[in-house]
Amino acid sequence: MLDITLLRKDLGTVIARLESRKTPQAFLNVDAFTALESERKTIQTRTEELQSKRNTVSKQIGMLKGKGLHAEADAAMAEVAGLKAELEASAARLDAIQGDMESMLLAVPNLPHASVPVGSDETGNVVVRSWSPDGKGPKAFDFPVKDHVDVGEPLGLDFDMGVKLTGSRFTVMQGQMARLHRALSAFMLDVQTQEHGYQECYTPYIVNADTLRGTGQLPKFEEDLFAANKGGQDGGPDASAEANAALYLIPTSEVTLTNFVRDVVTPEADLPIKLTAHTPCFRSEAGSYGRDTRGLIRQHQFDKVEMVQIVHPEKSYEALDAMVTHAEAILQKLGLPYRVMSLCTGDMGFGAAKTFDLEVWLPAQNTYREISSVSNMEAFQARRLQARFKNAQGKNELVHTLNGSGLAVGRTLVAVLENYQNADGSVTVPEVLRPYMGGMAALKA
Structure with missing residues (x-):
């Protein structure tokens, strides 16, 4: 706010x-x-x-x-x-x-930072830098490239079962595919905790309205949420207020992690607070129908390793740059080509003052696709949350909050399947993931 x-x-x-x-x-x-x-x-x-x-x-x-x-x-x-x-x-x-x-x-978005490029939509975004393992860009394949759906289905990626169990935009993974998905999650958590100093957390997947209001999802984006319990459905007049409260599935663990400091005055010496969590994320994708209907790119349920930092206001842009490198580290260790984009004013999220997107190369689409978004919210969320710290003068001051994906697990899986596919239909397991895969060097049908 x-x-x-x-x-x-x-x-x-x-x-x-x-x-x-x-x-x-x-x-x-x-x-x-x-x-x-x-x-x-x-x-x-x-x-x-x-x-x-x-x-x-x-x-x-x-x-x-x-x-x-x-x-x-x-x-x-x-x-x-x-x-x-x-x-x-x-x-x-x-x-x-x-x-x-x-x-x-509550319906007014954050003000863009002065350094944000001005633009009306994604065409106004600016490339900051690109990276590839050899510095020469994405590799060229000497065989016809398949997309992740065609590569993954013989290896345990089961879209039909997801539709059978729930409906469209849900997926089942089995066997070695499920293990690769789990390996990616564990690898990401290990890097963020062991190399970048984040504290691993386990948080609820269902939250109340106050929690979503604190980070800006409510009231503006209620249609994008999955309601787990609408008020009154659990009973009549004798039901408790808690039972009748509106509950929602989390769209990201940014929501839960950032709310750790709601109504809290943090000692300045305890800043920054760096938190990470691996959770499923649930999004109705209202308004996105007809987009990315094939495969894992836009699902109602997907996994993500989230990074959140609670920092001193004077340190938030330094923290933003660091968090971008924390997300980049995952892609570099996996050997996946990517680029960093500075989002323009017209393409930034509701609460962001400045955002960098990481876009990974998908050879089957011959383009880069978003895999992480890292944002500085400045005091926008903190004002809603009344998240403060006691400054050197002994006065309470609003903290700055930042969040970013480190990374979206499903989209990383897509990138691995497409960039590491082989002519015989197998997929080479990136070196850094093999310890998580029991030494497995490739996924084979």
Whole structure:
């Protein structure tokens, strides 16, 4: 959530920065916000006048009583009572205005950092750097390249079973394919914990609305979530409030990990906090129907190793650069060609101030596809979460939060299958994964 004081001080500049995301910006009803702010100022001024008058009249009551002017004292007391009633009404209205303004702000995205390239969509993204094992780019194959579906199905990738058990965009893996998927997850966790200093966590896969609201998924993106329990479905009037609370499957463990610091004041000495978790992720992919319908690229359920950092505000862009290298390390160790993209204003996620995407090379598609997104949210999530630290002056200050994939496991599996395929239909297991595969050097039908 944006700092409301920014809008109060310079609404025009805020709107201009929002319009770099989308022109014209459709996030904030400027007329409604301006009207509420004008009313707030009027009531605030009137409240201060009433408080001053109440204090003055209250002081007079004792003096009047001391002089024996009881009628005048009674009149003054009646006036104070009237002022109190008006003050209470003003306070109630101010609370209502504050609530309305906060509701508006919940739908407003973060402001792009000054270094973010301006653009309306993905065509405005900028290539930062590219990498390949030999420095010469993706390798050329001397046989017809298959996509991961054709490569994977004889090796245990079972799309039909996923449809049978659940429906479209669900997949079953069996045998050596399931083991490779597990190996990738374990390998990623080991690298992030042992080499980059993240603490491994196990978190719930189902969370309440407050948790999703804290990281920005609610209320704006509810249609993208899978509801695990809608309010009231577990019973009648005797059911507990907890049982009737709305629950949702997590879209990413960014949600759970970042909420560790909700309503917490962290000692400055404990920053940065670096957390990682391997979890399934559940997304309805609302609005994406017709896109990536073949294979594992866009699933309703997929696994991801997530990285989250909670940092001092002065360190967040340093942390962003480091997290990008932490994600890159996985791809480099796997020998997978990739490029790093700086996302433009029109292609960034809702809560991000700046985002870098890692895109891995998929030879069957002859293109790069996103495999990790690393973002600095600055104080956007922390303001919702009231996640703070005590600074050197002893005052509470909002932390900055960052998150990124280290990596999306399913898409990494896709990249391995396509980049390590052989003419005979087998897939060479990357060297770094073989200890996780019992020494297996290749997947074979």
